[in-house]
Amino acid sequence: MPKAHIPVLKENKPKKKSSRKVIAVLVLLFAAILVVLFFRSPVSQVTEIQFTGSTFSSREQLLKASGLKMGSQYFGVSPSNVESQLLQIKSIQKAVVDKHFPGKISVSIQEYPTVAYELGADGKLDAILASGSKVAVNSSGIAVEKPILTKWSADDPNKAKLCKVLGQIPNELTSDISEIMPSPTASFPDRIKMYTRSRFIVITSISLLTDKIEYLNQVIETAQPGTITMLEADSYTPFQPVTTEDPSQKATTHGN
Numbered sequence: 001m002p003k004a005h006i007p008v009l010k011e012n013k014p015k016k017k018s019s020r021k022v023i024a025v026l027v028l029l030f031a032a033i034l035v036v037l038f039f040r041s042p043v044s045q046v047t048e049i050q051f052t053g054s055t056f057s058s059r060e061q062l063l064k065a066s067g068l069k070m071g072s073q074y075f076g077v078s079p080s081n082v083e084s085q086l087l088q089i090k091s092i093q094k095a096v097v098d099k100h101f102p103g104k105i106s107v108s109i110q111e112y113p114t115v116a117y118e119l120g121a122d123g124k125l126d127a128i129l130a131s132g133s134k135v136a137v138n139s140s141g142i143a144v145e146k147p148i149l150t151k152w153s154a155d156d157p158n159k160a161k162l163c164k165v166l167g168q169i170p171n172e173l174t175s176d177i178s179e180i181m182p183s184p185t186a187s188f189p190d191r192i193k194m195y196t197r198s199r200f201i202v203i204t205s206i207s208l209l210t211d212k213i214e215y216l217n218q219v220i221e222t223a224q225p226g227t228i229t230m231l232e233a234d235s236y237t238p239f240q241p242v243t244t245e246d247p248s249q250k251a252t253t254h255g256n
Helices: 016-040 059-066 079-086 157-168 206-222 247-255
Strands: 048-052 092-100 104-111 114-119 125-129 134-136 177-182 191-196 201-205 226-230 234-238
Touching: 048 059, 059 079, 059 104, 079 092, 079 104, 114 157, 125 157, 157 177, 157 206, 191 206, 201 206, 206 226, 206 234
Parallel strands: 048 104, 201 226
Antiparallel strands: 092 104, 114 125, 125 134, 177 191, 191 201, 226 234
């Protein structure tokens, strides 16, 4: 009799793919829970905001302009956006934002240098910056040995030009200048008159000031108070003529 073939029963093994999918889903679910818990925890929030280098803007003004807030999402803070928003403040020349995990935001501010001062309509002192902008100052924000601008109209383009030039000249070369006023002529529309603390009157132009300032300081250091003209040609006239004694007259007087 032919042998009957008995079919071999296949052993049912658990599907590995199904178990891997379950594990993957659990891992993703666990990771999502951790992310939610992290972003709800204080670790992910801004806990400290520090500003340095600001003289003319208060902390409240800087916070409002920058958009930074305590308790906001640390990872949601964009340094480039904060920097560009702070540059909307006219006294700020540069801002650098650094993030320090966890939660600390440091903002370093560089303001335009103060080149002069001006009395406002309310009688208060305003600082004139190298950018030409005008900002109100308090006693703590006043720099010593800066000139006062007088008789300048608000829309005079030469005023902004003067501020830019003053910002390019080292402080030690302008420290003796106490007052600057416009004094235009047909030949020199940007002509100015300056008064110094050492009692000199200086006539020059804004466009020539950078080149002439060293000559000015040389004259001030060696001459008596007088009028210094620094235009196409330089000249100096003392307020009082220098008197010299006649040697023969001196001898005669001594003989009597």
